[in-house]
Amino acid sequence: MEFAVVGGDMRIVKLAELLALDGHTVRPFGLERGESGVLARSETLREALEGARYVILPLPALTGDVINAPLSKWEIRLSELAEAIFPGQTILAGKAGAALTDAARARSVPVIDYLEREELTVKNAGITAEGAVEILMRELPVTLMGSHILVVGFGRIGKLLALKLRALGACVTCSARKSSDRAWIEALGLKAVDTAKLAGALADVDAVVNTVPARVLGERELAALREGSVCLDLASKPGGVDLEAAKAMGTHVIWALSLPGQVAPVTAGEAIRDAIYNIIYELESE
Amino acid sequence: MEFAVVGGDMRIVKLAELLALDGHTVRPFGLERGESGVLARSETLREALEGARYVILPLPALTGDVINAPLSKWEIRLSELAEAIFPGQTILAGKAGAALTDAARARSVPVIDYLEREELTVKNAGITAEGAVEILMRELPVTLMGSHILVVGFGRIGKLLALKLRALGACVTCSARKSSDRAWIEALGLKAVDTAKLAGALADVDAVVNTVPARVLGERELAALREGSVCLDLASKPGGVDLEAAKAMGTHVIWALSLPGQVAPVTAGEAIRDAIYNIIYELESE
Amino acid sequence: MEFAVVGGDMRIVKLAELLALDGHTVRPFGLERGESGVLARSETLREALEGARYVILPLPALTGDVINAPLSKWEIRLSELAEAIFPGQTILAGKAGAALTDAARARSVPVIDYLEREELTVKNAGITAEGAVEILMRELPVTLMGSHILVVGFGRIGKLLALKLRALGACVTCSARKSSDRAWIEALGLKAVDTAKLAGALADVDAVVNTVPARVLGERELAALREGSVCLDLASKPGGVDLEAAKAMGTHVIWALSLPGQVAPVTAGEAIRDAIYNIIYELESE
């Protein structure tokens, strides 16, 4: 198969290499600073797109009206892409959004959002959880073995992170709002606390990790943390920590976004590749 | 508070004792062969019910039109209970069913099914999973450490069982129909297989454990098992194994039902107690 | 190779079958009640021994002056064996002892004790630890998940047992006399206590498991246990529990000996087979 790969971070570079390793023709554009020698470089966007059956965009696909391409030498506008794309091609993008879908529809090009694949979301959660463990190890002056960690939220990331921390000997408390989630937390051998009553659980922790996309760590919660403890926020924007309050109190906050591409680009690239193969398999067996 | 406890197995005996330990008045009836000296015995059903705010029935509450009371000296008919119950009382029952609800409604007595509490279902899953580990240890001529086990189904019990087996050093494969569940299985570090393609995964296992309430282990699947491997079915009736085919082939099948009350009656009783307290708390704060 | 196998329990039966499966000639004697159809039966001891390069005896090899043969129809005296054995043969036995060694030396037959192989001891410890988990699951009215277990002694069995219990969600304390062992216990994420100060750690446990071959659970320690807790002794004779004191106090004691052959005869047989192969490899490469 022929793929164009336009924009993205290191995991998209690895994705492009993995597709090429599987024997596909891959033409990247906008990955100049991340290229590895495995892939031929396209001089223009049009050259990359030409002949491709699938056009892969990064996740998120756009920043404003520009393709999200931190490794690119050029700014690649959505309008440029829309002009260059060929009818008959299919766009595969992460967090596609209305602007991209509309622009593509005007060219009769379908857009499929690979981030809506549950299998990719789960794999990204696993990579993010491992990245969070790495950050905690780096930031804490104590070992995880024997430390007290509070994980806020028992979604995909919270679940996997709590299990990894426990496996390393940390004493882990996990918070959830639903009593059935708290039953799950206890069934896994962890301590459960109601997210509505966080403050009481914060006093003794070496670190708190937030995974909930809501302002759960406000002034009252931050005030309950003891001096020197670490606050790691994994929630996407606008984040779960009151950063101003944290600054005023001198709390050490790390806000980590898009961990998969940073901490394990090869595994993250493999996860996107698998999702893309599943999408193509379903498209072509329709 | 005053409770009547009518019928049930050892976990209901333990439940009654736990309620009494918490300072409540508990009058059991139909637990004669399981009584432990902690509890005063009621001579008649009416004596047990008198004064009680809540009437606790077992899980399942009924076998046909008789209260499920394996430890009772007497048969306790639903009609008897319906006659003896007082308006103003509330029945708390497991798998209540229409017959019970109708009979109670005729007496203006509400019925609440405690088995519908997710927190109880999760705790029972944990107990069942541990019971399944015990059965496998007892039945297998090899240690779980180093053995190959296939767990069919990735619901509550499947998930917890797979993690426990892996923790003991077994090489665990878990089957699921949904690709997102298979992604979860892999994110937890286990091997995943599509339930639709079970036969291929069965050839090498020392044991297969079914948790799916559907006929997943039919003739074709059983034929794929190698001689001497163990087949444990945890699915409620009608079960997931073709028992006739298994008999014809000489496959060793264990069909284990209602494990919580058998393997850990105290923990199972605690789980029901907690669910009942949650129900009462919600009722009384309405 | 040709093997005679004389006496033993189910793990020796499995050992004999495993040797036969590997293509060796195996003639068993004294395993009548455990035979499985795989092996040809010898009518006399002499017939079993004839032609064998190695004569395998069980573990322990003798009870008094009789071969330890619980599955035999006949009593096999050491003197009989000594008479029947051929010079040029080699005896492989577990816990050989002076009587056997002397009798064999008189016939110029060397005796090698396979139980002195560290690799076998470690494997037996793993099987014993798993067997102890099974016993605890069977005896306790609570799940191991959430229970409090004290493991006395941090030798091979204590180490492996503590890790398995922890993996199942038990809260595990491990006792050791040496401060370096206690440092190890804590490095593995378990709670440590000094064996000299056991009594204080006993009050809260659901079960205590002794692995130390010394009277560590005397009257004072047993008195510290709360009612209903379980006491499992894995120590070989004379055991680590004051049984008379336990009886007087009504403590529930299980004294479990020779677990490997009972709980996982195939794995136990494999472990002996591997040790025997290592012995033969070293003998023949000398």
Added chain:
Amino acid sequence: MEFAVVGGDMRIVKLAELLALDGHTVRPFGLERGESGVLARSETLREALEGARYVILPLPALTGDVINAPLSKWEIRLSELAEAIFPGQTILAGKAGAALTDAARARSVPVIDYLEREELTVKNAGITAEGAVEILMRELPVTLMGSHILVVGFGRIGKLLALKLRALGACVTCSARKSSDRAWIEALGLKAVDTAKLAGALADVDAVVNTVPARVLGERELAALREGSVCLDLASKPGGVDLEAAKAMGTHVIWALSLPGQVAPVTAGEAIRDAIYNIIYELESE
């Protein structure tokens, strides 16, 4: 008690703070760049030593004939210390060495090497193992979950590292020379390989971690590694990797020394404090 603390890295700073938190009088010298406000500063070495019952030196205590004091503004010569120290004081030092012992003896001051305490060695092994996990997470482009890691050596660090990696979902092989150690490796559920046959096990790994203080990763072994795999050496000087061969082949080698003070100075400081308390307890109860 009164302590002088002379030289050392961040874990010694933390040690000094922990001693002060326990209510002892602590006078540090040579920790200027690491001081935290908790501790009063001594202007001269003599001022720090005056009145102290115990003089704590770092680990290792000396670099040549100078106290190992990376956080000091001044160079502190052993001769200076020897001159300033008071008879009646006791030196507690890590890897004391002959030069220090001789100099102290000349002043009738006893030297006790706290690194000879097994409990400290074990704790340092745990911290080092966790630090190694952090380094692997940082260096590998894949997650540890699902990766293949070879740990060379099954001493304290190898054991704890292998268990931690396995707990995070890595597929771990552990090498050892002794067959009894390999039996232990398998009893813990890991794959074992003979250290003498390393090359065969290296081809498939994402990373190899050496814990053996001997040249185990020579040209032949490094050549067996596939491109892109990571080589982490935890062995103290001269290390276990042929660095010249590695450079010639372009193998990515990380040689990590003295991890405890870098990755978890508080836990490392606590471990030294506990060892020092044990030493003092034994000294004073003599």
